[in-house]
Amino acid sequence: MDEKSLYSSPYDDEEYVWLLDNISRHFQLDLRGYKQHRVRRRIDMLMRKYSYKSYKTYFEDLKKNDKLWDEFLDKLTINVTEFFRNPEKWNYLKKNILPRILKESGTKAKIWSAGCSTGEEPYTHAILLEELKAPKNIKVLATDLDKFVIQKAKRGIYSERSMVNVPEELKKKYFRKIDNETYEVLSFIKARVVFKQHNLLMDPFEKDVDLISCRNVVIYFDMDAKNNLYKNFAAALKKGGVLFVGSTERIFNYRNLGLEVIEPFFYQKVSD
Known part of the structure; x- marks a missing residue:
């Protein structure tokens, strides 16, 4: 089934291609690697909300109106996650x-949560570092495209839904209960995480990373973007470093990238 059959837009196809090119050029946001039926449906919904008749008119207003752009960015990114998602992993x-x-790496250990969303994943890493009594100067780099979810992540306040997999003893050690349905990550866990805005499809990657977790992010990318992303992740890892992916994601050409499977959804770099 092609993407055209998944979603049929009421707006002009050629103009849509023009829109993606111009968003990439003007905002440094490349949406062309994402599954286009999802992207276009969301853009069209926003346009209908404000009665736009063309992508070009919409784009001109996106350039001039910060609130319109912020809404666009918020609706085009996917932010659903939880602490200890798939606990056995x-x-x-x-x-x-x-x-x-x-x-092996000691205080120089580099851990990266890529596509960190609202922060549950990097804070889970931070909790594990505390549980293992890791030196305090070992930080988790947490990156996401969406500046709004980064702001939310920095606040570290979560509903009961995000906490469903957190054992009671860890809740008591690492969270402050605000009310019956709300928790806040304690300050020493927050201090373990460094948040940064980053575009996985356009921005350069860190090098010599020990552990990269990118979970339930690439499912929204098309095949070419996935392949490029995994290639860049493999290049970012040091030899012996590990890539941790989501439970619905598999890297089929992992051997070509110098990786081996050490456990389902864990890939270790064995060669350059």
Whole structure:
């Protein structure tokens, strides 16, 4: 099934291509690597909300109106996550991967949560570092395209829904209960995480990273963008470094990237 059959837009197809090119050029936001039926449907919904008749008119207003652009960015990004998503995988990480990284790299260990959304994932990494008594100067780099979710992540306040996989003893150690349905991450856990805005499809990557987690992000990318992303992740890892992906994601050409599977959804770099 092609993407045209998944969604039929009432607006001009050629003008839509023009819109994506100009958004990339003007805002440094490249949406062309995402699954286009999802992207276009969301853009069209925003246009209908304000009764726009063409992509060109909409784009001209996006350039002039910060609130319109902020809404666009908010609606075009996907932000659904939770602490310890797939708990057995985090267990494996805690028992088998992080201790080795801490032993081999020590205080120079580099951990990157790519596409960190509202912060549950990087804070989960931070909790595991605390549980393993890692040196305080080992930080988790947490990046996302969306500046609004980064702002929310920095606040560190979460509903009960995000906490569903957090054991009670960890809730007591690492969270402050605000009310019956709201929790705040404690300040020493927040201090473990450094948030930064970053575009996975356009911006340069860190080098010699020990652990990259990018989970339930690439499912929104098309095949070419996925392949490029995994290639860049592999290049960013140091030899022996690990890429941790989501439970619905698999890297089929991992051997070509110098990776090997050490556990389902964990890929280790074995060669350059």
